[in-house]
Amino acid sequence: EAGVTQSPTHLIKTRGQQATLRCSPISGHTSVYWYQQALGLGLQFLLWYDEGEERNRGNFPPRFSGRQFPNYSSELNVNALELEDSALYLCASSLEDMGRRGDYGYTFGSGTRLTVV
Amino acid sequence: GEDVEQSLFLSVREGDSSVINCTYTDSSSTYLYWYKQEPGAGLQLLTYIFSNMDMKQDQRLTVLLNKKDKHLSLRIADTQTGDSAIYFCAEDNYGQNFVFGPGTRLSVLP
Numbered sequence: 001e002a003g004v005t006q007s008p009t010h011l012i013k014t015r016g017q018q019a020t021l022r023c024s025p026i027s028g029h030t031s032v033y034w035y036q037q038a039l040g041l042g043l044q045f046l047l048w049y050d051e052g053e054e055r056n057r058g059n060f061p062p063r064f065s066g067r068q069f070p071n072y073s074s075e076l077n078v079n080a081l082e083l084e085d086s087a088l089y090l091c092a093s094s095l096e097d098m099g100r101r102g103d104y105g106y107t108f109g110s111g112t113r114l115t116v117v
Numbered sequence: 118g119e120d121v122e123q124s125l126f127l128s129v130r131e132g133d134s135s136v137i138n139c140t141y142t143d144s145s146s147t148y149l150y151w152y153k154q155e156p157g158a159g160l161q162l163l164t165y166i167f168s169n170m171d172m173k174q175d176q177r178l179t180v181l182l183n184k185k186d187k188h189l190s191l192r193i194a195d196t197q198t199g200d201s202a203i204y205f206c207a208e209d210n211y212g213q214n215f216v217f218g219p220g221t222r223l224s225v226l227p
Contacts, residue, residue, distance in 0.1 A: 004159070033214055033215075035217075041219075042205075042217055042218065042219035042220055043160075043205065043217040043220075045214045045215075045216070048213065048214050055213070056213045056214055058214075090159055090160065092159075092160075105148070105150050105152075105162045105165060105207075105215075106160075106162070106215060107162070108152075108159035108160040108161070109159050110157075110158055110159045111158075111159050
């Protein structure tokens with residue numbers, strides 16, 4: 001079974017540009033979560049999508065947005081990039097009903113490393 | 118809001134036991150989790166404990182939960198060089214999303 005896949009693995013953008021990151025969850029998982037892992041700051045929750053709807057949002061400005069498609073894959077868009085947006089962006093998926101059960105937790109992808117220059 | 122704290126660094130000798138500690142604030146968390154992140158990789162679920170348990174053992178891993186003090190620990194027996202990684206504890210956020218600690222970087226010395 002394929003795991004959570006993220007693309008691209010690396011992305012270099014110039015300040016002010018837009019970045020689009022993609023995530024494909026495990027087959028059958030309906031929930032997708034996005035986290036930002038900046039150097040020295042741990043994992044910061046960005047967004048949670050389930051069944052195509054945004055369910056929760058972390059403490060990030062509106063230029064961080066995303067969507068979930070009917071096949072449950074997801075995109076994270078970052079507009080007006082700033083240098084401090086440089087980070088590893090991790091996507092995770094879970095079964096919504098069972099996502100809170102320990103056996104499943106979240107399954108993470110390997111991340112997209114975004115560098116803003 | 119919810120907050121999860123961990124010490125940032127731990128060094129142990131190969132073959133010794135490692136104990137990674139975590140404190141959390143959300144007493145309503147149903148599950149508490151431990152994740153491992155190796156260099157350049159995403160997070161891998163290591164183990165978890167249900168909030169009504171005090172202890173859970175899984176091969177070399179032992180999780181201890183003190184609900185009164187909101188303290189969680191992960192013990193790795195017979196630590197190997199392959200255990201070198203960053204370890205994150207995480208709690209549920211009222212069923213919304215997980216809240217992660219800052220991660221403990223475990224270095225295993227030969």
